[in-house]
Amino acid sequence: MAKRNGSSTLSENVTKKLKSDILTGQYKPGSPLTVSELTKGFDVSVAVVREALTRLATQGLVLQNPNYGFSVKTASEEELNSIVEARLINESAALRLSIAHGDLTWESNVIAVHHKLSQTAEYEEVDHKLFVREEWSDLHRQFHYELIAACPNPLLLDICRRLWDLSEFYRHWSFQQQPTRDGRDEHKALMDAVLGRDSDRAVEIFRTHIQLTADNLFDNR
Structure with a gap:
């Protein structure tokens, strides 16, 4: 049992x-994920790597082909539009419910996470290339999660989290195409609308905010 838990x-x-x-x-989208190379890189067994890749395949981030093995999912304009549409439907609903049910503790959490996000550098330069910092990405995720955290529907929140991961894949690729976007004003406006309990305004800002990912990625190729 202990061995199985360790493997897990x-x-x-x-x-x-x-x-x-x-x-x-x-x-990069579409790049192969070779089991043997990952096994050496992580210094783990083939079974551990295959289990990890299979988990990511169920989350939609990795493709599994019986003949060619595993690879990073490819980028698709059609899929991105579907993700954006699904987020607009589900996350907008969660946002409205969160605004309706949120208390003072929720408001304080939104303010606290936004403050950390606004004070954290978004990019870092590695080998003369800009990358989104992992710390900023984690805070960005926390901020968007906190906005909808007061939604009392756990199934709706789970859908939003799954859609977030798929959307994040495209957001980072969007940055590689158009690395000049600064979302600080968008986040501040979104927080202000939420704290002001203006659901219509918050949803409007949110809609524009996530649509920019698709616009940056596919309208500027």
């Missing part, structure tokens, strides 16, 4: 690291 922990760690690398653009 290793798989979870590998899954987390691979997921982070994919979402932060360390692997």
